[in-house]
């Protein structure tokens with residue numbers, strides 16, 4: 001290990017990173033994007049996954065639990081984080097995951113090849129020679145059809161964040177203790193966020209707006225905000241790059257840019273047509289075009305997928321590539337009843353209030369079907385048949401239409417939704433077995449129950465992170481599949497009587513057993529809705 005890597009190892013040992021699941025690093029998500037872009041990625045169920053800089057393995061563990069036929073290796077330079085991760089692996093009894101204390105620069109061929117490689121939060125937090133070794137390692141260890149995920153800070157957005165980092169580093173320059181550095185940094189951010197005034201110049205207003213956004217993100221992290229601040233902002237190395245530089249670096253190593261995981265970001269959405277025409281005229285390649293979009297959007301972070309440079313990417317999305325995938329979506333029509341018989345436009349909205357307008361009866365019927373099936377993902381072929389029946393029953397002239405024609409129309413609309421916002425619809429090659437209702441013996445994963453014991457964040461079966469209040473955390477821990485309603489309510493009553501938990505931490509009034517039973521039922525249904533329960 002060289003000096004800077006030793007310093008980093010010490011820093012992460014001193015203050016472990018607040019690890020968590022990142023939905024877009026899941027092999028199923030990478031495989032779906034690769035398939036949509038015309039590649040033939042390795043099957044997810046039995047894939048081999050490497051995470052470089054895995055910290056305590058919090059991102060890999062939910063994957064290992066949900067893909068028992070796959071195998072996972074995580075490496076990190078920090079012995080303390082790896083030891084913490086190993087304790088969790090032992091507690092969960094996982095046998096398909098291995099965490100190793102290892103400098104990425106020292107990995108040879110001994111680990112073999114991997115179908116999916118993840119490096120989240122490592123690239124721009126490592127010095128240039130280590131970044132180069134990271135690319136070389138990715139190239140060497142990636143299976144021929146494999147996909148790699150690398151996230152990094154980018155310019156131009158980081159020019160402003162860099163100014164904030166410089167200011168904070170300047171202020172804490174003589175402060176040694178990590179806790180004191182974090183506290184001072186937070187106080188400084190508070191000051192910056194409030195520094196805007198009607199007399200402020202444009203730069204000051206800009207910085208204040210950024211500081212405000214940054215502060216609210218830290219507030220969401222709660223007690224983990226200090227660790228996040230110390231590493232993501234104040235760490236000894238933080239070298240953002242332009243996207244075009246990153247893509248060129250990958251190309252030097254025989255890797256090519258596949259896509260951003262936040263797929264709509266690759267499209268010139270939200271820009272005026274004249275602006276799009278102008279940047280197209282400046283652009284000599286798709287990478288150029290995306291770089292210009294980053295300039296215009298002030299992009300500060302990217303999560304990029306790479307593959308070997310010999311693979312042929314087909315960038316036009318085609319409905320036939322949805323064959324064999326499952327689809328999940330939760331959108332509700334703005335008004336009822338929905339005209340399923342004709343082509344009247346209907347606006348559907350998801351929980352993030354993102355609108356999606358649909359005219360085709362097959363798609364309207366499919367979105368209603370998916371909302372009822374949510375959070376389960378429905379095989380695309382099943383969806384076509386069910387939506388055809390539903391729309392035909394409502395009077396749409398679809399009875400004699402070839403399923404392949406309907407699949408093209410529906411698939412085209414679903415891809416349009418995916419290209420609008422990744423939260424509108426999700427596709428899966430290996431969908432999780434989620435329960436749509438709590439059932440008599442509700443069951444959450446062993447990992448979610450463990451997470452609920454130790455923190456406010458839990459990982460659902462789609463590899464998304466949810467924040468729970470104290471009562472939900474308590475309740476989730478009871479859901480091991482062996483307790484029926486009576487047992488769950490009994491334990492809740494006992495815990496509330498003992499003062500171990502309050503039903504509503506905002507209110508001092510405790511509810512009656514009947515109210516509690518109803519409230520528990522409502523929470524269990526919510527757990528099912530947000531994919532925390534196993535089918």
Ligand SMILES: C[S@@+](CC[C@H](N)C(=O)[O-])C[C@H]1O[C@@H](n2cnc3c(N)ncnc32)[C@H](O)[C@@H]1O
Nearest residue numbers: 012017019053054055076077078103104120121
């Ligand atoms: C910002 S943290 C990100 C952790 C995790 N990937 C996540 O996003 O939650 C960076 C991690 O990379 C590890 N790391 C830094 N340099 C490394 C190297 N040369 N080899 C292996 N791991 C390294 C650190 O110890 C740390 O755990």
